[in-house]
Amino acid sequence: MIKVENLHKSFGDVNVLKGIDTQFIRGKTNLVIGQSGSGKTVFLKCLLGLFEPTKGDIYFDDKTYRDFSVKQRRELRKQMGMVFQGGALFDSMTVEENIKFPLRMFTKQSQAEMQNRVEEVLDRVNLDGANQKFPAEISGGMQKRVSIARAIVNKPKFLFCDEPNSGLDPRTATVIDNLIQEITKENQITTIINTHDMNSVFEIGEKIIYLQDGILAWEGTKDEIHKTDNKAVTDFVYSSNLFRKVKIAQQKGY
Template identity: 70%
Template structure:
């Protein structure tokens, strides 16, 4: 579980995050949504410790990040997995090398144990045949799956995904969403996903935090989002005709 309390961050005097407080629960897919420039990426980078907030606290299972020593912060980061928007795979390494990397850096295991673990996670993300390929030789969807495999190879307690299905076709995007949700439940980890994708919101949004201009405008589940009377959320989520119709159908069915 991650607890965020009154988080503030400004750049060059311009506030980007204005007092965000929320809780990201364990074993659930927690989504951060909002328009471009609403502060989602800065918020996620604060959660990852890549940006230091001006004030407020981020608490990981009782440990307040800002109160940890740099060594303790690095140790905590080893319990985090991250799937970047562009996958951020190491170009000079094969798929296997990328997934093996965190194990080689930190795990105290024999080579064969590491190899077994890599085999296992690559099978888990349905990439059993891509070991020797380089990132440039595989598709965007496969790169995302490699990034997920690398993120979970160390059995993280926290999984962060920055727009995991951006640039993917709808079918692959759904596969990636489902994979993340399955992994979250299977390993009981705290997953935080930064997304624009409304399919993801509807499919896997077990907890949704909506940001607007650096403020937490609304939070709830994907079911709550159908019923919300918050104008900002409605305008954002139901900006397309398709989703307006889906909402109408849902409300009619419920009534």
């Protein structure tokens, strides 16, 4: 579990995060949504330890990050997996080498142990036989699955995903959503996803927080978001014609 208390982050005179209180549940897909400039990326970087909060606390399993020693922070980093927006695969490395990278960086496993683990995660993301391919030789959806495999290869307790569906067609995006949710439940990971994809919200949003100008303006589930009377949330969620039609149909009981 990750708990956030009164989280503030400022850059000079610019206040980006303004007192966020929430918690993210283990074994659930937790989504962070909001307009561009709402503070989502800064919020995620604070959770990752890339930014030090100006004020407030972030708790990982009831231990506050602020009090962690350098060694404890390093150990925590080993327990984190990250799926980047563009995949962030190394073009000069094969699929297998990309997935092995965190194992080489954070563990002292033997070559045989690393190879076995790579095979396990490749099988889990349905990429058997792709070991020796390079990122340029596989599709965008396959690249995202490699990115997920790399993120979970160290068996993380915490998984962070930044726009994991960016650049994917709707069908492939749904496959990636379902894969992340399945892995979250199977391994009881605390998963946090930054997204603009409303399909993801309605598909896997077991907990959703909506940020507006650095403030937590709403939180709830994918079912509750349909019923909210928070205008900022409904304007954001139903900004497309498709989702407006869904909303109208629900209100009419279709």
